[in-house]
Amino acid sequence: MADTTTDLRVERKPKxxxxxxxxxxxxxxxxxxxxxxxxxxxxxxxxTFGVSRTVIREALAKLAADGLVEPRQGA
Structure with a gap:
C-alpha cells in the first residue's frame, strides 16, 4: 500500500x-x-530597515547574545 498522505507543513516566514x-x-x-x-x-x-524600534531592539539583543555586538546604554 503506497503512502498517499501529503506533507501539510507550512513554511513560516522569517520574523x-x-x-x-x-x-x-x-x-x-x-x-x-x-x-x-x-x-x-x-x-x-x-x-534603514523600515521596521519598528521594537524589532531593532530584538535584533540587537540577539546579536549581543551571539557575542557580535556589545550594548552600551547611552553611548
Missing part, C-alpha cells in the same frame, strides 16, 4: 528581527563595520 539580524551579521562579518566601531543608532536602523 522581521531575524531578517535584521541576518543583515547586520552580514555587515559585521564582511568588515563593513570594523570591530570597536559603533553601529548606527536605533532610529537610523529603523529607517
Amino acid at each position: 522581521l528581527s531575524e531578517t535584521v539580524v541576518a543583515a547586520i551579521r552580514k555587515q559585521l562579518l564582511a568588515g563593513e563595520v570594523p570591530p570597536g566601531h559603533k553601529l548606527p543608532t536605533e532610529g537610523q536602523l529603523t529607517e
